[in-house]
């Protein structure tokens with residue numbers, strides 16, 4: 312018999328639920344308390360989320376995505392219109408801040424969903440921990 316997470320949906324379903332801020336196992340419970348605080352457990356199915364720590368992963372993924380996307384756009388705008396530098400600052404700074412805030416939560420949910428699929432939170436010690 313497959314594990315319960317397999318029975319309730321595959322990997323892509325779990326990742327999509329995590330990115331939407333829902334429990335990666337059942338999809339009914341919320342993953343976050345507030346903006347980025349991970350709940351201790353799912354309020355619908357009881358999946359423990361205590362040991363999952365996304366660390367800097369979501370921020371790094373966001374930096375990569377925004378770096379490639381916005382630098383590419385800024386280069387394209389520079390190539391087409393050659394606006395003054397101050398206009399680049401006025402255009403791109405709020406866009407970077409807003410899109411960074413919009414990306415961070417889904418990326419953190421995605422990271423927690425990946426961790427909930429591949430790592431048990433019930434291990435007493437982490438490998439390599441002293």
Ligand SMILES: [Zn+2]
Pocket residue numbers: 334335336337338339340353354355356357358
């Ligand atoms: Zn759940």
